[in-house]
Amino acid sequence: MNVSTQLAPEQQLSGSQILIEALKRNGVTDFFGYPGGTIMPVYDALVGSGLKHYLCRHEQGAALAADGYGRVTRKPGVCMATSGPGATNLVTGIANAFMDSVPMVIITGQVPSALQGTDAFQEVDIFGITLPIVKHSYIVREIADIPRIVDEAFQLAQNGRPGPVLIDLPKDISAGTGTWIDAPPASLPAAPTADVEALKKASEMLSAARRPLVIAGGGIAISDSVEVFREFISRTGLPVTATLKGLGVMPTDDPSFVGMLGMHGNGAANHAVQNCDLLMVVGARFDDRATGHLAQFAQSARIIHLDIDPAEISKLRKADVAIVSELAPALEAIRPENTAKPTWLAQCEAWKKEFAWRYDAPGEGIYAPRLLRDMCRVRPDNMIVTCDVGQHQMWVAQHCKFNDPLEHLSSGGLGTMGYGLPAAIGAKVAKPESTVVCVSGDGSIMMNVQELATLNRYGIDVKILLFDNSALGLVRQWQEIFFEGNYSEVHLDDNPDFAGVARAFGIQARSVKEPEEAAGAVEWLLNSEGAAMLHVSIDSMENVWPLVPPGKANHRMMRANPVRGK
Amino acid sequence: MNYTLHIQLSSVEGAVIRALGLIERRGFSLVTCSVSEPDGTGRDMEVTVSSTRPGDLLKRQLERLHDVFSVELKPVASMQAQQPGVRPITRRT
Numbered sequence: 125m126n127v128s129t130q131l132a133p134e135q136q137l138s139g140s141q142i143l144i145e146a147l148k149r150n151g152v153t154d155f156f157g158y159p160g161g162t163i164m165p166v167y168d169a170l171v172g173s174g175l176k177h178y179l180c181r182h183e184q185g186a187a188l189a190a191d192g193y194g195r196v197t198r199k200p201g202v203c204m205a206t207s208g209p210g211a212t213n214l215v216t217g218i219a220n221a222f223m224d225s226v227p228m229v230i231i232t233g234q235v236p237s238a239l240q241g242t243d244a245f246q247e248v249d250i251f252g253i254t255l256p257i258v259k260h261s262y263i264v265r266e267i268a269d270i271p272r273i274v275d276e277a278f279q280l281a282q283n284g285r286p287g288p289v290l291i292d293l294p295k296d297i298s299a300g301t302g303t304w305i306d307a308p309p310a311s312l313p314a315a316p317t318a319d320v321e322a323l324k325k326a327s328e329m330l331s332a333a334r335r336p337l338v339i340a341g342g343g344i345a346i347s348d349s350v351e352v353f354r355e356f357i358s359r360t361g362l363p364v365t366a367t368l369k370g371l372g373v374m375p376t377d378d379p380s381f382v383g384m385l386g387m388h389g390n391g392a393a394n395h396a397v398q399n400c401d402l403l404m405v406v407g408a409r410f411d412d413r414a415t416g417h418l419a420q421f422a423q424s425a426r427i428i429h430l431d432i433d434p435a436e437i438s439k440l441r442k443a444d445v446a447i448v449s450e451l452a453p454a455l456e457a458i459r460p461e462n463t464a465k466p467t468w469l470a471q472c473e474a475w476k477k478e479f480a481w482r483y484d485a486p487g488e489g490i491y492a493p494r495l496l497r498d499m500c501r502v503r504p505d506n507m508i509v510t511c512d513v514g515q516h517q518m519w520v521a522q523h524c525k526f527n528d529p530l531e532h533l534s535s536g537g538l539g540t541m542g543y544g545l546p547a548a549i550g551a552k553v554a555k556p557e558s559t560v561v562c563v564s565g566d567g568s569i570m571m572n573v574q575e576l577a578t579l580n581r582y583g584i585d586v587k588i589l590l591f592d593n594s595a596l597g598l599v600r601q602w603q604e605i606f607f608e609g610n611y612s613e614v615h616l617d618d619n620p621d622f623a624g625v626a627r628a629f630g631i632q633a634r635s636v637k638e639p640e641e642a643a644g645a646v647e648w649l650l651n652s653e654g655a656a657m658l659h660v661s662i663d664s665m666e667n668v669w670p671l672v673p674p675g676k677a678n679h680r681m682m683r684a685n686p687v688r689g690k
Numbered sequence: 691m692n693y694t695l696h697i698q699l700s701s702v703e704g705a706v707i708r709a710l711g712l713i714e715r716r717g718f719s720l721v722t723c724s725v726s727e728p729d730g731t732g733r734d735m736e737v738t739v740s741s742t743r744p745g746d747l748l749k750r751q752l753e754r755l756h757d758v759f760s761v762e763l764k765p766v767a768s769m770q771a772q773q774p775g776v777r778p779i780t781r782r783t
Contacts, residue, residue: 251703251704252704252707255704255707255708255711256711256712259756260756260757261704263703265703280756433754434750434753434754435747435750435751435753435754437750439747
C-alpha cells in the first residue's frame with residue numbers, strides 16, 4: 125500500500141504535493157479527471173509524480189470512469205475536476221456511485237477560501253450540491269489536515285456499504301505550503317456482527333419453509349462474498365433469483381438460478397418470487413424496478429433480510445428476520461436443514477422451461493437478443509460487459525451469460541444514459557487483461573460520445589457494440605404501450621453515421637444490418653486489435669419483453685406486444 | 691406521527707445541514723429545531739419532526755452519517771406541547 129516517496133521531516137511541500145503523496149499512500153495508481161483554474165496547483169504537482177492521470181473529455185466521463193474502476197477493483201475509483209462547471213459536471217457520476225454503492229473518492233478544486241461565498245468566478249457550493257449523494261464530504265480548511273482527510277475518505281469510501289466521498293480543496297490550500305503530518309488512524313464504525321438469535325431463527329425458517337427462495341443482490345459482489353454465497357446455495361439447494369446488480373452471483377446456467385426478477389425479469393423468476401413462502405434477500409434493497417407493486421410483492425412470503433446497512437432493513441418491506449452483518453460470515457452461520465423441497469424445485473424448473481427465452485422473433489433484421497446470446501457463446505473467459513441505459517441494457521441483463529457479477533457493469537440505481545463508455549474505460553484501465561465490451565444504444569452513446577477521444581488518446585482497447593434503432597427505444601416502447609402510441613421526441617432518424625463518427629475519433633468501425641452478417645461482425649469486434657465499434661442497425665419497433673407495467677404486481681407481466689403480437 | 695430526535699454530532703462544517711437535509715429528504719417535516727455546542731466537543735441538536743413514515747428508520751438513516759455520534763428517538767403524543775411560545779408568522783409582502 126505504501127508506495128510513497130521518502131519525505132524529509134519539516135520538508136516544505138505545497139498542499140497539492142501533500143495531496144498527491146496522500147493519494148499514493150492510499151494505493152492510487154490511476155485516476156481520471158479534467159484540469160481547470162482552481163485545480164491547477166494539483167495538476168502542477170501531478171507532473172512527475174508517478175500517478176497516471178487519464179484526461180477524459182468531460183468531467184461526467186471522468187466520474188463514470190472512476191465508477192467503473194471502483195466497481196471492478198472494489199477500491200475507490202478517483203476522479204478530479206476544477207470548481208464550478210467542472211464540479212457540477214461530476215454530479216451525475218457521483219450520484220451514480222451513490223445509488224449503486226460504488227467506492228469513489230472525488231477531488232474538486234474550489235475558489236480560494238477568502239473568495240468562497242462571494243459568487244467568485246467558477247465558484248459553486250459543490251459540498252452543498254452533493255450532500256444528498258455522497259457517503260461523506262469534506263472542505264479542506266488546513267493544509268495539515270490533508271493526509272488525515274484523504275486517509276479517512278479512502279477508508280470511508282470502502283468501509284461497510286461503500287459509496288462516494290468528496291474532498292473540496294480551496295486553491296489557497298492546494299497552492300499554500302506546509303509539512304507532511306502523519307494522520308492518526310481513522311475512526312470508523314466497526315462492522316456489525318449478526319445477532320446469533322436472528323441467525324438461528326433464519327435457519328429454522330428456511331428449514332420449515334415449503335417454497336423458499338433467495339434473492340441475490342449487488343451487495344454480494346460489493347462485499348466479495350460470491351464464493352461463500354455459492355457454497356451456501358450448493359449446501360442448501362435453494363433456488364436463486366437475482367436483481368440486475370446480482371446477475372452473475374450465480375452463473376447464468378447454474379441449475380439453481382431461475383433468472384432475474386423485476387420489471388424486465390424472467391417469467392420464471394417473477395412467478396417464483398410471487399409464489400414463494402419464504403424469501404431470503406441477500407444484499408438487495410427492494411428497489412421498485414425489482415419488486416413491482418410493493419404491497420403485492422411476494423405477498424405470501426415471510427422475509428429474511430441480510431444486509432450490512434441497518435438503514436435498509438424494513439425500509440420498504442418489513443423483515444420478519446433482520447440480519448445486519450457482513451454477508452459472508454452470516455451466510456456461513458446460517459445452517460438450515462432439508463431446504464431442497466422437491467415439489468417446489470420441480471415447479472421452479474417447470475417455470476424455467478415455460479419462460480425460457482425465445483430467439484425466433486419474427487422480422488427480417490438483426491434481433492439484438494439473439495446477437496447478444498451468440499456473442500456470449502463465443503466470448504472470451506475474461507469478458508466484462510458495460511451497458512448504457514435503455515432497451516439494450518435489459519437485453520444484456522436477459523440474454524448475456526455471466527460467470528461473475530463483476531463481468532456486468534450496469535447503472536442500476538440511477539439509470540444513467542452515458543454510463544457504458546466511460547465505465548468501460550475505467551474497467552479496462554483497472555483490468556487491462558480483460559476484454560471489455562461496451563454495449564450501447566444510439567441514444568445513450570451520444571451522452572458521452574466524446575470519450576471516444578479518450579479511447580484513442582490512450583489506446584484503451586474497448587469494444588463498442590452499438591445497437592441503433594433510430595429511437596430512444598425504451599421511451600418509445602412505453603409511449604407505444606402506455607401513451608397510446610403518441611410518440612413524443614423519441615425518433616432519432618437523423619442519427620449521425622456512427623461508424624463514421626468512430627473513425628473520425630481514430631476508432632475502427634463496421635456497420636451491419638443483415639442477420640447473416642452478425643456472427644462474423646461480432647467475431648471481428650471481439651478479435652480486432654485495439655478499440656473498435658460495431659454499429660448494428662435493428663428494427664426501431666422492437667420491444668423488450670416481458671414487461672411488468674408500472675404499479676402492477678410482478679406476476680402481471682406483459683409477454684408480448686398487445687397490438688402487434690410481437 | 692411526531693417524534694423528538696436528540697442528535698449528538700460533530701462540530702465540523704456541514705454536519706448540521708447534512709443531518710437536517712437528510713431529515714427532510716427522507717420525508718419528515720421539521721417542526722422545531724435547536725442546536726447548541728455545550729462544551730466544544732460536538733454539537734447537540736434537538737429536532738421535532740412529523741411524518742407518516744416510521745421514526746426508527748429515520749434514526750437508522752441518521753446514524754449512518756459519519757458526522758453523527760448518537761441519535762435518540764422518542765415519539766411525541768402532541769405537537770402542541772413541543773412548540774414553545776410560537777410567534778405568528780408574518781410573510782414578506
